[in-house]
Amino acid sequence: MNNVAVMYHYVREPDHWNGIVPLSPKHFEDQIDYISRTHNIISVNDIRRKHTKPWCVLTFDDGTKDQYTFAFDILKRKGISAYFTVMSGPAISQDIPLVHLVHSVLSFISDEEMWERINNKFDTRGVEGESQIYSYEKNILRRYNKYMLNFKLSETEVGMFLQDIFNTHFLSKEEFIKDFYLNAAEIKEMHNAGMEIGIHGNRHLPYNLDPQTFYREEIDTCKKWLCSIGIEPRWYTPPFGGGKNFHEMRNQLTSILISNGINGAFTTQKGFISDNQDFWMNRIDCNQIKQLI
Ligand SMILES: [Zn+2]
DSSP states (O other): OOBEEEEEOOBSOOTTOTTSOOBOHHHHHHHHHHHHTTSEEOOGGGTTSOOSSOEEEEEEOSOBHHIIIIIIHHHHHHTOOOEEEEESHHHHHOOOOHHHHHHHHHHHSOHHHHHHHHHHHSOOTTHHHHGGGGTTOSSHHHHHHHHIIIIISOHHHHHHHHHHHHHHHOSOHHHHHHHHBOOHHHHHHHHHTTOEEEEEESSOOOOOSOHHHHIIIIIIHHHHHHHHTTOOOOEEOOGGGGGGGHHHHHHHHHHHHHHTTOOEEEEEEEOOBOSSOOSEEEEEEGGGHHHHO
16 A cells, blocks of 8 residues: 545535536545544644655645635534645635636636637647646547647737626626635634645746746745745645646756755656655545555
8 A cells, every 4th residue: 555645626516517527515525434443544744754664745735714614624624624725826816827717717607608619719639639638638629629728829919808707697706715725814823723734826827947036936936925824834735736847847946946955746647655854745636545555
């Protein structure tokens, strides 16, 4: 039996949010009980201790509000410490990362309509092969849409394209941010209740091959914001696991992260975690946990 870090995003009922694949709170709770039969669910801060039983860390990405409302509530009740990574962009510059603009817009228009809009407006050649990173999406058009929006098109192109659709469905950026993300008070409350808070980034960007700039703008901005609310982050989870430059990210960023007090980082590479103290640790998506452990 192997050590494992489970990757969670949204924990909520899907309601009308069909742009995301959430885990329902009931399934989340059942999953904790299931994992507990074979693993000790431990705080991320205890992973480098000696263990007699395989361990499991629960990791949450993106700092969305549902994680406070549902997951935190369940974790508190069960006395489990989990690891949550948050972004500073929504709080300090009213910035909604593109990935969440995509999730919210995809919740309100169909994949067919979105694909038609994208296909009419942009060059979509090569998308069939390149969108394989989203192979977990059963709907092919959803897969293409997410690939085009998250990777293929420039940030400016996507921003303008989605903003138009977003504006017709949501009141304002400020309202959306208030409802969609954890705020500083909630993050502090979670931290005070024993949850570990880590860095996900500032604007949720993939690694850009420029370690100094990426560290300063994406990582340190988030770290400083957390410090300003009294939390010193010690763990890092890069957005998209670093993106397509994840190999370079590991080579170029590791020493910078270590010299800035980061203990370790979690990827989106699927796999277990050995006992040999790797800095970068694989994860298993929560939707695959029952087949694998
Ligand atoms: Zn993320």
